[in-house]
Amino acid sequence: MDILLVEDQRMDIELMLYALKKSRSPCNIVVMQNGQDALNYLLDDNSENQHAGHSWPNLILLDLKMPGIDGHQVLAKIKQTKHLKQIPVVILTSSSELKDRIRCYDSGANSYMVKPSSYHEFKMLIDKIREYWLELNTAAEDS
């Protein structure tokens, strides 16, 4: 699996899926609609289960403001978990607040992106994120 998207807004998910569908190369994406589900998905390993069940994503796209366990908490958990912390996490949020930015980088976010409101820009951003993190960047482990 290439991308894990953690996002609670249905319409943002649809926009994202549409944008990905329209890009030149297809990619696998799993969507989790809240922080708890995302953590369950990522932490549900039991070690051997890990490769039998599903592979780790090559990239996590994480929204910040979600009901219940929010993006900050998910990020912190990922970066504190031995077998997850090497997965690049790109924060994709509508917040451009300084305190969110600082908090995310402090917790180990690999990148911070503010969701543009225009679809055109949104699509461009998604393409660039994909290109950079899934094609140009060399990951810690081979997928």
Next chain:
Amino acid sequence: MTEDKLKNVSHYFSMLDYIHGGVCLLQKDYTVLFWNECLEDWTGISKGDIIGQEIDQFYPHLKEPKYRERFSTVFEGGPPAVFSSQFHKYVFPCFLSRKRLRIQHTTVEGIRLDDDNEIYAFIACQDVTDLTERIHAYRTMRDQAVEEVKERERAQQALQEAMKELESFSYSISHDLRAPLRAIQGFSEILAKEYSTSLDEVGQHFLNNVVEAGTQMNQLIDDLLAYCRISDGQEQGYIIPLQQLFEKIHRQISNQLHEQQGILELPGITPDIYVNESLLMQIIMNLITNGLLYHRKNIPPIVKVSCEIKNDFLLLRVNDNGIGISKEYHEKIFEVFQRLHANEEIQGTGIGLANVKKATTLLGGVLSLESTVGEGSEFFIQLPIQNKNKIDIMKNYV
């Protein structure tokens, strides 16, 4: 005590008539042996009347145990008794005026006279009315001051709470309003781009209206958010060289410049100073954007920015060849949501200049404007340069 002895005592103590304070000597049976002139003056009781008499006849309250017990101790050779003004107010009540009693600080000490072993009570009375009143006035003042400080602390707390509320408000603007807007904009853009063939001309026009309204709403949120942030000061942290700020502006404005087919002249040489990034950005960007936006029909906008240092002030000028602003609006345009033009003519949010004004004020600067309708405007901003060195300023990073 014999008549002779009484006379002796009177003679012995006569010096104490000159003292400014009441003095009285009691024998063990509470007979008054001496009563100085000051006490005569205070009480209106003459030496002749009181000497040789028991003090209780004049001041029955001295029979009360709280006095009696302490006098006895003194007569028995014990330590001196002190009747403080705070607890006792007065041992010999006497009026200063109709309503005011003299406040006294009284000490009673056991003394021996030369020729016998008996102990006498030497009573010294000090008038502390003035002092007490002054202390009282001082206390009232102090209490008031303390109350005022508390009041200020309460106000400060209320202010902080209001600030917090504003912060969470702007946070909610940026998140909760933007999410549905992004959906409106995103999907209408997709429709306009990829499904336009399924719509007739009117349908397409309406769809374009949706896209346009979305873009405008987005700008409105951006500006409003900037306005909130300027007031709560949370984005005041970053200090960068002025040169770098202009480079940033140049990058950010290039798209708009291209769209409007405008010309922007930024200063070639900039003074070597550090400035507050976000506030200066608000000021200069808004003025440039306005200059480009409010241009005369068929005349490409030209915006010139210049800056210089003069007497510890940074002087900024932003000049355009636009439509100009008539004198009567020179104040009004700096208020939030004030627009002079309909949306059809020019797309503005009515917040830009309010942001300029707010940021300028926050930096301790002043803002003025000269404009001729049909020729252009020049905004003039004067900002104090803080005399801190760079390292100090760097500490201000949030």
